[in-house]
Amino acid sequence: MYKLILDPTTNNIDVVKRIADNAFIPFDEANTDYQEYLEWLAEGNEPEPAD
């Protein structure tokens, strides 16, 4: 499970939190955690919305 994270300064969402271990994962296709997130999305899952 994942949750989108809003940067209150820029109002951008460029990080997703992996809830299992509170890892903050940037949107970078070279990042292996982000690659796993993309695979999870491709399975039809959706992250929790940002606060």
Place this chain on the structure above:
Amino acid sequence: MSTIAVNAITDANDGNTTTINGVTPNSANVVGKNRIINGNMVIDQRNAGASVTPINGTYVIDRWKQYQSAASKYSVQQNAGGVTPPAGFANYLGVVSLSSYTSSSADYFTLEQTIEGYNVADLGWGTADAKSVTVSFWVRSSLTGTFGGSIKNKSSGANRSYPFSFVISVANTWERKTITVIGDTTGIWLNTNGLGITLSINLGTGTTYSGPAGAWAATNYLSATGATSVVGTSGATFYITGVQLEVGESATEFEHRPYTTELQLCQRYCCIPADGSITSGAVIATGAAYTSGNNNTPLYLKVTMRAVPTLTQNTGSGYYVYYYNGTSSSTSSLTLSGASTNDCILLYSGASTATGAALDLRMNNANAKLILSAEL
């Protein structure tokens, strides 16, 4: 200025002791020949020498990752067992089997290091000009027999692998092993910041992931067929150090790099900007409040990382403290934002810091720890 253009420079006896300005260049002192990082197991940022029973797919000593199909079959520790390393080394990676586990055909237990594509691009793998490489390492085990491992790709579905075997002749004795691998002229081998070449050392892999030693195969073999299983014997030990992968068909002396160089090479993949167990009150970085309570602290990374890193951290009440306007407040965790391969922003909220207030962010607990990971 004159130019010398010759095919070889040798000494008067046709040997290899020619000196240039007092230096004798040879295959043993070429800088950068070892494509393995932390092959001497000196850097252990995550665990600082502590024993861990890792979960599948996690890193243990820097740059060394392990995979397991069944949990809790072994522990890993820098210098486990406290034996004397081989001459010239101060550290080794130690695996201790925690049970007598019989691997099924689909089981896998393996210790791996994947080399970034940039660092093996010159090998030309996947082309007709593929160069041979030689892997060498020191190994010591309570078990004897034939052990295994492989060289493989992990991109494109891990469809190229070269299983190899090596024999440990005497129990509890350091032995140096060398394996030469003919360069692979087919397959897809990345030469970018992605998965380059993976060296896999087998700890108890089943038949599905084991294949004939000494030949390339179009599948994902982790070991040679019939290799000894470390996890198959309770209390068995498997220690390794001095791991080197170099171009050529013979092993040369291990390349000992300066500690700082080795650490910086590791920090491209794992950086720990704050560790309370070392200095619990140390500064992480300074920042400012963008608006009241909206606190930002830029963090400049020690080296350019391979990819934009993931932030993980130890969290707990009051683990991180920030000082501002003559007072302080604390937070249990930090949030990552605006990250790049060179820097990132740490966000935290709570106290009503005034807009524009300068912030001094520090650790506030011995267990506080930030880890930035851009591993392969």
